[in-house]
Amino acid sequence: MADIHIEGISKVFRDAGRGRDVNVLDDINLSFASNDFVCLLGPSGCGKSTLLNIVAGFEKxxxxxxxxxxxxxTAPGADRGVVFQQPTLMPWLTVAENIGFHLRLKGIARAVRRDRAQAYIDMVGLNGFESHYPAELSGGMNQRVGIARALIMNPRVILMDEPFAALDAQTKSEMQEELVAIWQRHRGTIVFVTHSVDEALVLGTRIVVMTRRPGRIREVIDLDLDRPRDVTSPAFNEMKRHVLALIKEVASQPAAA
Structure with missing residues (x-):
């Protein structure tokens, strides 16, 4: 659905309190094809979320x-949906109302909103919870609402910033499986920030390993592993050893001051 080209991206933030500039990203060049599932992986502070925010249009x-x-x-757009680490749902709206909120802003009739929201409620497995409020849902269920809310606008690209980081291990595993199934049905392009090598290997078609700050591209790895991914297979563990070695290498390098 979408070709993404990132050309010569650098980002410098001004640290006014210390009177200096902080170089966060340096000369990032990447191209993602339609239906790629790209995982951005690297040490904390390497600029993964900043790069995602630039693609989203939140940062210049x-x-x-x-x-x-x-x-x-140049700005956020309907062609790019964003799912944050916390789903940031509106607590006074039900599941169906949260999912259909952007359609409401566009003036789409209530009956149409309801029908379109229901299709995405079905897609993310929240049947029966249409009238529930966020406080009545688990963390994983709220994250499903956030994913459905991003999908309902039919974006060409879904940008996800560690959406499963706060979940327990079992729920995280279930959500990873569900996300892969949604991606396969939706046929969109996903760019996914993570700190977890296992998560990147389970989810991605490509892994982008970044260096410490300022973030640069250390290596882009194409994953040709069967789905569902068998985390005990020799091929999976061979790739895991390679990625872990890269992470160890970049983590040993000092970050820029």
Missing amino acids: PSRGRVTVEGRLV
């Missing part, structure tokens, strides 16, 4: 540019 690069299907990214 200091240098370089991002295009999605040939269109320059």
